[in-house]
Amino acid sequence: MILSFLMANNRAIVTGKIQLGFTLCIVLGMMSCSDPGGDSASDPRLFVVTTTTMITDLVKDIAGDEVRIKGLMGPGVDPHLYEPVPNDGIALREADLVFYNGLLLEGQMTGFLEGKGDKSFALGSSVAQGNLKGSNEHPDPHIWGDARLWAGCVPVVVNALAELDPGHAEIYRKRGGEVRMKLEKLHQWALQRGVEVPEQARVLITSHDAFEYFGQAYGFKVIGLQGISTVTEAGIAERVKLVDYIRQHSVKAIFVESSVSPAAIESIAADSGVKIGGELFSDAMGQPGDIERSGDEEYDLGTYSGMLKHNINTTVNALK
Numbered sequence: 119m120i121l122s123f124l125m126a127n128n129r130a131i132v133t134g135k136i137q138l139g140f141t142l143c144i145v146l147g148m149m150s151c152s153d154p155g156g157d158s159a160s161d162p163r164l165f166v167v168t169t170t171t172m173i174t175d176l177v178k179d180i181a182g183d184e185v186r187i188k189g190l191m192g193p194g195v196d197p198h199l200y201e202p203v204p205n206d207g208i209a210l211r212e213a214d215l216v217f218y219n220g221l222l223l224e225g226q227m228t229g230f231l232e233g234k235g236d237k238s239f240a241l242g243s244s245v246a247q248g249n250l251k252g253s254n255e256h257p258d259p260h261i262w263g264d265a266r267l268w269a270g271c272v273p274v275v276v277n278a279l280a281e282l283d284p285g286h287a288e289i290y291r292k293r294g295g296e297v298r299m300k301l302e303k304l305h306q307w308a309l310q311r312g313v314e315v316p317e318q319a320r321v322l323i324t325s326h327d328a329f330e331y332f333g334q335a336y337g338f339k340v341i342g343l344q345g346i347s348t349v350t351e352a353g354i355a356e357r358v359k360l361v362d363y364i365r366q367h368s369v370k371a372i373f374v375e376s377s378v379s380p381a382a383i384e385s386i387a388a389d390s391g392v393k394i395g396g397e398l399f400s401d402a403m404g405q406p407g408d409i410e411r412s413g414d415e416e417y418d419l420g421t422y423s424g425m426l427k428h429n430i431n432t433t434v435n436a437l438k
């Protein structure tokens with residue numbers, strides 16, 4: 119009864135379906151009275167809400183234990199399609215700071231994330247307009263594919279934390295500098311691995327266009343079956359074109375993505391006779407604690423650096 123009243127009222131004052139859904143979430147969240155981020159009442163630290171796993175990892179590396187962090191999206195979650203659950207509404211309402219990707223990545227939530235005003239920060243805002251891929255109407259949001267571009271997002275996090283929590287500003291700045299150095303090292307490593315693949319074989323074919331920045335940074339031509347969002351599926355014509363391309367260019371392997379259904383890529387592989395070279399992490403990292411070994415290296419797939427290493431190693435090993 120209360121809900122239907124709220125829904126009716128809500129429908130009268132907002133026009134978007136998304137806004138209706140989200141407001142409902144907040145209402146449902148208030149009714150469920152659960153705590154979104156743990157021991158909120160007794161914890162004096164800043165409460166920071168993040169969206170994707172990559173952003174959660176970056177903010178954790180910079181903020182450490184000085185803040186309480188809640189990441190809304192877990193491993194394997196597709197941010198383009200993610201719909202907020204009731205607890206997300208409470209978390210966003212209670213958050214002291216919100217970090218999100220922006221550039222329309224968090225499709226369903228963009229309006230609400232922006233709605234936190236001067237408490238919400240889009241990491242994508244750190245990328246200069248001229249360095250963005252995609253179009254003006256729909257910029258390509260997958261900036262984390264390039265470790266150097268991702269390092270450029272660090273000041274957004276550091277400055278926001280330092281301003282709101284000046285007592286810890288120095289430690290945030292110090293950790294921010296360390297993270298940037300770590301990302302630069304990772305970038306150099308990835309550059310060196312990329313060139314192990316002969317130039318004409320450096321073609322990365324995946325489910326959707328999540329790897330344009332990755333490809334530009336590490337020397338791969340990228341072909342995504344679905345475009346830069348997973349919202350629309352590829353049609354027959356796109357599939358036929360891709361099968362032709364694979365045959366004509368004798369592509370050695372194509373790749374599925376962890377946060378996108380593998381069905382379309384599997385059918386392309388079956389039709390073209392190409393093998394599937396492995397699963398790449400496109401829009402979400404792996405499970406924390408899932409350790410992968412490659413050569414004499416070990417890395418955690420639930421971290422940003424582990425994710426990028428996995429993507430480079432999987433691509434290079436299958437194509438070289």
Ligand SMILES: [Zn+2]
Pocket residue numbers: 198260326327328346347348400401
């Ligand atoms: Zn994507």
